Amino acid sequence: xxxxxxxxxxxxxxxxxxxxxxxxxxxxxxxxxxxxxxxxxxxxxxxxxxxxxxxxxxxxxxxxxxxxxxxxxxxxxxxxxxxxxxxxxxxxxxxxxxxxxxxxxxxxxxxxxxxxxxxxxxxxxxxxxxxxxxxxxxxxxxxxxxxxxxxxxxxxxxxxxxxxxxxxxxxxxxxxxxxxxxxxxxxxxxxxxxxxxxxxxxxxxxxxxxxxxxxxxxxxxxxxxxxxxxxxxxxxxxxxxxxxxxxxxxxxxxxxxxxxxxxxxxxxxxxxxxxxxxxxxxxxxxxxxxxxxxxxxxxxxxxx
Numbered sequence: 001x002x003x004x005x006x007x008x009x010x011x012x013x014x015x016x017x018x019x020x021x022x023x024x025x026x027x028x029x030x031x032x033x034x035x036x037x038x039x040x041x042x043x044x045x046x047x048x049x050x051x052x053x054x055x056x057x058x059x060x061x062x063x064x065x066x067x068x069x070x071x072x073x074x075x076x077x078x079x080x081x082x083x084x085x086x087x088x089x090x091x092x093x094x095x096x097x098x099x100x101x102x103x104x105x106x107x108x109x110x111x112x113x114x115x116x117x118x119x120x121x122x123x124x125x126x127x128x129x130x131x132x133x134x135x136x137x138x139x140x141x142x143x144x145x146x147x148x149x150x151x152x153x154x155x156x157x158x159x160x161x162x163x164x165x166x167x168x169x170x171x172x173x174x175x176x177x178x179x180x181x182x183x184x185x186x187x188x189x190x191x192x193x194x195x196x197x198x199x200x201x202x203x204x205x206x207x208x209x210x211x212x213x214x215x216x217x218x219x220x221x222x223x224x225x226x227x228x229x230x231x232x233x234x235x236x237x238x239x240x241x242x243x244x245x246x247x248x249x250x251x252x253x254x255x256x257x258x259x260x261x262x263x264x265x266x267x268x269x270x271x272x273x274x275x276x277x278x279x280x281x282x283x284x285x286x287x288x289x290x291x292x293x294x295x296x297x298x299x300x301x302x303x304x
Contacts, residue, residue, distance in 0.1 A: 058153025
């Protein structure tokens, strides 16, 4: 069977994992620089590079610490990919600078508009609930726009029953995947951007017509049939993207397991003293001590 995700695509991901780590420091400046650099890469390498990113961006690298600047910038990276994807479809799109109480991306077609949010998760994370997908929040963040979309890694979505599907239908929010978006981009190249925009709108229009249900199969049946029924050209593209989605899981697992194996080897080679220091570092004990020491009377009680 032909391999879909190339070594070049894997190398591209490795480069950006390192680049995000190097950039991390000042979130505002780093975000602007990341958005600019990523945009230049896509402009130079074309839609193929964008699809490379989309197929592999769904998992947060295990090498990034929890709640670190790298993790926050990675979220910005996926938002930027989303915006660039919509632009590649011929829409106008922006990544919003505000981070609280708002969607991360806005997109504008000729006759419709929507807000969107990109989701990514660590492979090692076990518990995910409906709040992680922000379906209800996206409905609140439409701000007058008719549609909203949450784009997720396909292998992290519930495949039997989940409230996220019931919420999506009730609140008219499209739960989508990077795999489906990749296919949409490929279709825009094969057919036209106008046709791809029409298909995207048809997908949005499908959501509120579904019967309210937690059933994952019913939800994805409607989404997939809407896409496959739109054009005969999509069927072949579908087969390719299906293989790519399976390959993406293997690549993501190999990346994560390799890092964790290296971390285990590093830990096992430590002296007792080094291991204790690392444990203190992991639990951020020194940082917490300094934070506690910095607290002092703020003078509010003296205001009179």
